[in-house]
Amino acid sequence: GIVAGEAVGFASMLAIYARKRPRVPRVGHRNGERLLTASRRIFSLAVPVTLTRFVSSGLMSLDAVLIPRRLVVAGLSTLEATAVYGKLVGMAETLLFTPGILTISLSTALVPAVAEARAQGNRRLMSQRVNNALKLTVLTGVPSAVIFLLVPSQLCSILYGYPDAGRILGALALGGPFLYIVQTTTGILQGLGKAVEPFKNLLFASALKLTGIYYLTGLPEMGIIGTSLALVSHFVLMAVLNTRDVVRITGVKINYSNTVLKPLFAGLVMAVAMALVLENGGPGAAAAAAAMAVGLSAYFLVAVITGAIERSHIERAVQLLIQASQPIRRFSR
Template identity: 35%
Template structure:
């Protein structure tokens, strides 16, 4: 058998991610115009709890399954693939049921004492029955990532967004006039039903493909389910523990932000509005280009695991080096874009709220935020979950320190400064671990100097490009879209001219195939 390289899988995920992000932006713009910045702030209080639960349950299982499936696939022990997936499905479903029970019994305490807003009670209640179903999807996602067939997960992600948007649009007229509590619950219900639709589609695809594939007769290299469960737990627990700790700290960090804004002199309504604009509007815009790095991070885990199991160390170094280089290119390009057009981009998407100033200061976080995702995928692929946990905790402690001490004095700018410093420090620690483990050489010239130079050129010419398109149209929205697209194309062209992006290297990454018996 043969399969596409990890980059071809990443490209499929990128295309799906692009569609998902577009749907997500349409949804967020619709929702923010519907419930306002205070409503978005209330909804964002639920998001850290949701992330804490779901990411903790799903991240470890998904990575464990993708690694184990990739290793068994590389050794041609095909009989183990479905056995691994089944065991992981049962584990994640059981863990989801346990967590749901805990939330149900402590729901009042979470809403009143942790989130400090009783209006979140109904949203928490909606999450309870959905958690086990959402958790179970991680096993199937890990299976598809492991065999590097990402199309099913890509389609399911798009289906999830369609369901979420449809649910909210259908329910908006009934819930929005009932108050922010019900509007927030409506958004949470859409999010939960979207995740359930995601799993349902994955199960259907898995069942259909199972029927069409020939029955596996050979029992070569078969693993006992007891051993499989032990291996899953061995890999998943450190990853889930890492994600749990970082999610708890992130939840604490986000819940603390509106409280420290209160200490800075804002009233509760104003602090929730500012919090909603930051976390519900500006940050999702900044993270939009990260669909590339998140796709790379997902596909790097099985790709590196497979290469390590086959002792292909040169392949590991090449994939890691080029992934980091692509991340720096992306980071410098979009740092320039958000620095050049913050008010224009914010204005055409969120007309009721001014988020341009937030986009401008958050632009400086782009490079480090994207690089963190790629390096996390590399470390997970190399089995360095403990190291990534330690470094993530250090970054969270730095950010929480800035939230507590800097926000009352300097507002949101103080928090963004903390993001830049913490993410930069974490990237240095993660990169040092990768270099020490692989022996890879840091290519300052092609990673930082050349892409950084092109970023400066893009920033310098951006206003001229905007003025040029202004000759042909009076629409600010059309002018902004054309200027941003032209800037990105010019940036990519210049990257190719100076040799940062090389056609033969991209073809080699995309077309590379691993032959199997």
Template identity: 35%
Template sequence: MAKKSFIQGAVILGIAGIIIKVLGAFFRIPLANLIGSEGMGYYQTAYPIYVLFLTLATAGIPIAISRMVSERIAVDDYFEAHKVFRVSFILLFSIGIVSAAICFFGAGQLVGAMGNPGAKFAMMAIAPALLFVPMQAAYRGYFQGMQDMKPTAVSQVTEQFFRVVAGLFLAYFLIRYGRQYAAAGASFGATAGAIGGVLTVIAIYLYKRGSLEHNIQRTKRNGGEKSSSILAKIFVIAIPVTIGAAIMPIMNAIDVGIVMRRLQETGWTYEAANSMYGQLTGMAGPLINFPQVLTQAVAMSLVPAVAAAYKQKDMHFLRENVQIGLRMAIIIGLPCAFGLMALSEPIMLLLYPMQRESAMNAAPCLFIMAFGVIFLSTVQTLTGVLQGVGKQMIPVRNLLIGAVAKVIITYTLTGVESINIRGAAIGTVVAYMIAATLNVIAVKKYTGAKFNFTLTYVKPVIATLFMAAAAVFVHRVLFGITGNALATLIAVGTAGAVYCVMLFVTRSIEREEIVRLPKGKTLLKIADKFKK
């Protein structure tokens, strides 16, 4: 039953994740066209600071809530499970108040330290979200502990919907007053979304209150675990997860200061440096983040399988899952990376037609960062493996090593005038490359897994090269006939079809894996035709 619940929950969260990313694209792309790279520079200065505070406030606590609630419900103790929820809600609400106050009243100092004082209003506008998002996290963790993923999925989609609508409307309304105010309007979208999300999850909680209250009263008793003990357990679980989740936001926040200062030191004006940073993070960045939805789904599905096999000491099954998980990550990451590289400029021009010059300037950054998708996919998947075998601090250490390397490389290369903003993109790729390599070494050490080089890398690479060649060929043939937009869309569709066919031709996916896919038997019949 638990296994069935997990699979259903993973599917629900996966679908929600895709919807959220699509909505995010509908937000960022029109926003960049509306407020330009200057406005995106203000927005992208405030947003990483917000994400950093949000990560520190909530990252590990929902996981701790979920685990502790689940443990208590497993022994039919709904009363103590609800007590965990109450204690954690008070904790998160308190953290939210402090975080929101710091970011609102200290907005000028925070963005000033990042070298971009023009982002003050954007920081103030996004600060209140730090009060409402932690409140959501408490409810989500509670429901997840009961293996009910629907409230989390629904509230996440609702939050993103309100964020997109409010953010774009306010940016459009405020652009007449200047790009700083338009960026602030876009930032307030996060606050509006957080309010919408928390109201949604509270409504779901009230709807389910009757059945919840019945079980709580049925298992109610005097005494029980002290609140201080619950708090201590929450922190023991949450702190390592929070440290790991905070590394990338910290790295991105540091990036702002390094990039802005180093670019200006090499002769670029403040306005030019701000625009270049907006091109990197506001235009190219969202495209790199989109494939993570799929690789996160792989990691999410892999963790319980690895954890169960490890606990049962079934090392053969564990290694089999590790091998399949990494191959799936590579099969997903490679086409995303090479597709974005092959069509970097056409894709940027397709998405940002009103910012043609900025789009063309951002294309080289997209080309470089796209290569990092391969390593990011590996990092995410193998982090799930290491968490499953109880080595959750190892991927944290590995990512930290990569982050230190990124700071050094970004500082060095952005100071080279001919490289400029591309140095930050190179630093990001190197960071993930280092973390991925160290994760592979750690997984081999702690699981004994051995990876078939030909099956894991060579065959998917062959399929990917055919795909990339098809994408470039189709775009070049159609560009002069249909223009860039239609040529790019057809090229992407053709590339996807070619890649799927080549996976079968190269036998990159084995028979038993095909059967496990949706419509697996039908796909297997198709695959068999290519073998004849």
């Protein structure tokens, strides 16, 4: 299934590229760029990006070996350690990464957008795009973290039938917004042609993560929760390092009031609203669904009132939904 999906996605991208690609000067044309020079520029970006992905995959493999072994040291049997690790990777992390569908798409789109602003030397446009991207990331990450914090067991029970995986998801929840910031800032740095910075930051953050996994997971009183905290520390450190590099390289001033404080306030109101519904409705799936509906409504309302979500954002979202639905409508006809 995965192979078939990737093949269809690849074929779709090729078709879109063939239809939408811009016309560029031929190699050797006086307005163009020499092949050797162009190749050097391409590989200066492609090599660190590919290396980052390669190292990330290698570190995931190392986690898969290290975590179960440290769980055994904490007192679990090999079978129990394998089962707990499966709940971490196959359930809790899967849910945590789900909002990343938006931020990964955003980071991909940011590469040419930021590169365009940089090529034009338009600092105002670059500042606008960086701040808007970070705001959208935080607006997505905050409500996700609130949901994962308040109803993790219910989500894992409904989706997987393992409510005990919820304690892992709850421990990971605070790292969610930082994970999404990492994805967005990586796209910004790659658009600036600074793909080496995310790679360096990945190495620093991974060293902290592996150290945390080794010591915290091996503690009997921590176990898999220690692993989760180590992962959260990894997300936090890399988000801080990436954001620092974005500010240092671009000189952009981040509007923390609109980007961070207002979404956090809306998230606090959302958490209170959800807690009130859960207190009156109990721990069941119906109460969890009602709490999420009420909480998200409260979050959206407060975000609009405070200006965290502006009218232009809503209009743009509606336009994107209309554009996305056009191929579906044509197909249905």
